[in-house]
Structures are given as structure tokens and as C-alpha cells.
Amino acid sequence: MQSELTLTTEAAARALAQSHSFLGHFLTPRSPSEVAARLGMAANLTHHHARKLEALGLLREQRREAGKVYYQLTARQFRGAKELLPPGDPDExxxxxxxxxxxxxxxxxxxxxxxxxxxxxxxxxxxxxxxxxxxxxxxxxxxxxxxxxxxxxxxxxxxxxxxxxxxxxxxxxxxxxxxxxxxxxxxxxxxxxxxxxxxxxxxxxxxxxxxxxxxxxxxx
Incomplete structure (x- = not known):
């Protein structure tokens, strides 16, 4: 896991703002099914959300084991340029x-x-x-x-x-x-x-x- 990652796209910055609570469950490697059980969510929804966040560079696939994919945060700290979500933006x-x-x-x-x-x-x-x-x-x-x-x-x-x-x-x-x-x-x-x-x-x-x-x- 990197110590810090700078976000360069609005999509990634917006996803981080909207999903920071969800992302916090991947500080250590976890499968979406484990997170689904913790949050009381449907497993297919957590899998879809995790794949979306991986595509944006916020999560990374850490390993595959017994048919499960384990994801982890790409970095402990994310930094985004202020112009990505300017003041007044609902996700700023x-x-x-x-x-x-x-x-x-x-x-x-x-x-x-x-x-x-x-x-x-x-x-x-x-x-x-x-x-x-x-x-x-x-x-x-x-x-x-x-x-x-x-x-x-x-x-x-x-x-x-x-x-x-x-x-x-x-x-x-x-x-x-x-x-x-x-x-x-x-x-x-x-x-x-x-x-x-x-x-x-x-x-x-x-x-x-x-x-x-x-x-x-x-x-x-």
C-alpha cells in the first residue's frame, strides 16, 4: 500500500467523497462478501462497487483465494487537486x-x-x-x-x-x-x-x- 496517492480525475475524486466510509473497510485486505456482511448489503452490490473503485484507482486487487477476490486500499492517504471539486460542489x-x-x-x-x-x-x-x-x-x-x-x-x-x-x-x-x-x-x-x-x-x-x-x- 502506498503512503499517499494524488488523484488526477474528477471521477476518482467524486468517488472518494461519496464512498469514503465504504473504502474504510479495505484498510486491510477484505473480500466484498465480507464487507457486505458487515454492512448488511447485498454481496453483488458490494462486488460491483469494489470493481468500480478499483477501476478508478482507489482499490487494488490484493489476492485471490478460495474463489474470493480480496481488495485493499491503494493508499493510506489520497490527495486531490482542489479544482477537481471546487467550493460549492456537493461532493467538495x-x-x-x-x-x-x-x-x-x-x-x-x-x-x-x-x-x-x-x-x-x-x-x-x-x-x-x-x-x-x-x-x-x-x-x-x-x-x-x-x-x-x-x-x-x-x-x-x-x-x-x-x-x-x-x-x-x-x-x-x-x-x-x-x-x-x-x-x-x-x-x-x-x-x-x-x-x-x-x-x-x-x-x-x-x-x-x-x-x-x-x-x-x-x-x-
Missing amino acids: NAVRTLRELSAEFLNANARSWSYSSGEDEGTVYGFESAPHEVELPRTSGGTDEPQPTHLDALTLRLTPERYRKLALALSALLSEAYTQGQSDSGEVCTLAVLGFRDTRSEMQDRRGIARGTSTFLPWP
């Missing part, structure tokens, strides 16, 4: 990722709500003119869900240098979790860092700090 990395994350978060949020008991503070917005010791919201009813949803957003004016420092510091937390590896048990969870320059017209005259939280986590 940020567009597709945010769409998928938003849909999954909303589903998880509804699930956390269904598990909650009693009353909680709901979504909380705070506005301040200067930094202060933030009193974070406390859930009063709580939830029985083991991994409840958590959203925490902060809007404030930042220099380019401070913005980069804060964004990278948040990403460093995810890097730390990545290096520590997965737990032996539990559920699949996603933690995301989002940072951007806010160009909404209503934000341009803001002089204070805005903090918004929507969480089912009990704050300490």
Missing part, C-alpha cells in the same frame, strides 16, 4: 463533511432529547462586552444516553495570529485523542472543530463576545 470535502455532520448531529440531538429526564436549560446564549469567567449551563434533568450531544460555539474578534493559535489548539486536542487510540468498548463518536471568519452582516458591528451552547452533558 467541506460541503459534504458539514452536510453529513449536520444531519448526524441533529439525529443524535433528537436521540439525546428522547433520553433526557426532567427539565434542562435548553440552548443558552450569552453576550458580554469583555472576557470574564464564563458560567457554563448546567443540565438539571440530565440524560441516560452514554454519549450525549454537545455543541459549544464562541464568536469574538480575533487577530489572524490569535485565531490560528486557538484553532490549532482545539485541533491539538483531537490529535491527542487520536494518538491515544480507541477505547476497548463503547460507541463510535465524532468530535469536530469548526473555525471560520464570520461575514454575516449582523455580526459586523458586534463589539461583545457571544457564546452559545446546546448540550446534554452535565457540566462539573
Whole structure:
């Protein structure tokens, strides 16, 4: 397996965006039948999909054994030129990722709500003119869900240098979790860092700090 492969066609870049979850099952050599059993898909569909991804250079045939074809990722990391899927394209990395994350978060949020008991503070917005010791919201009813949803957003004016420092510091937390590896048990969870320059017209005259939280986590 190559460490990195640069994609040169729109078809390959689009297939990678649309099939990244499917491709992840071929980090080690597997037959489409094995993947079909894992995903609850029809074996003929997984075979067809694997052959299509092989033709695009994303999978390679690793071996044949006992009448089965075993495929593996061509590379551990794929890199595509940004002009293949420009901003605004439905399969462009940020567009597709945010769409998928938003849909999954909303589903998880509804699930956390269904598990909650009693009353909680709901979504909380705070506005301040200067930094202060933030009193974070406390859930009063709580939830029985083991991994409840958590959203925490902060809007404030930042220099380019401070913005980069804060964004990278948040990403460093995810890097730390990545290096520590997965737990032996539990559920699949996603933690995301989002940072951007806010160009909404209503934000341009803001002089204070805005903090918004929507969480089912009990704050300490």
C-alpha cells in the first residue's frame, strides 16, 4: 500500500467523497462478501462497487483465494487537486463533511432529547462586552444516553495570529485523542472543530463576545 496517492480525475475524486466510509473497510485486505456482511448489503452490490473503485484507482486487487477476490486500499492517504471539486460542489470535502455532520448531529440531538429526564436549560446564549469567567449551563434533568450531544460555539474578534493559535489548539486536542487510540468498548463518536471568519452582516458591528451552547452533558 502506498503512503499517499494524488488523484488526477474528477471521477476518482467524486468517488472518494461519496464512498469514503465504504473504502474504510479495505484498510486491510477484505473480500466484498465480507464487507457486505458487515454492512448488511447485498454481496453483488458490494462486488460491483469494489470493481468500480478499483477501476478508478482507489482499490487494488490484493489476492485471490478460495474463489474470493480480496481488495485493499491503494493508499493510506489520497490527495486531490482542489479544482477537481471546487467550493460549492456537493461532493467538495467541506460541503459534504458539514452536510453529513449536520444531519448526524441533529439525529443524535433528537436521540439525546428522547433520553433526557426532567427539565434542562435548553440552548443558552450569552453576550458580554469583555472576557470574564464564563458560567457554563448546567443540565438539571440530565440524560441516560452514554454519549450525549454537545455543541459549544464562541464568536469574538480575533487577530489572524490569535485565531490560528486557538484553532490549532482545539485541533491539538483531537490529535491527542487520536494518538491515544480507541477505547476497548463503547460507541463510535465524532468530535469536530469548526473555525471560520464570520461575514454575516449582523455580526459586523458586534463589539461583545457571544457564546452559545446546546448540550446534554452535565457540566462539573
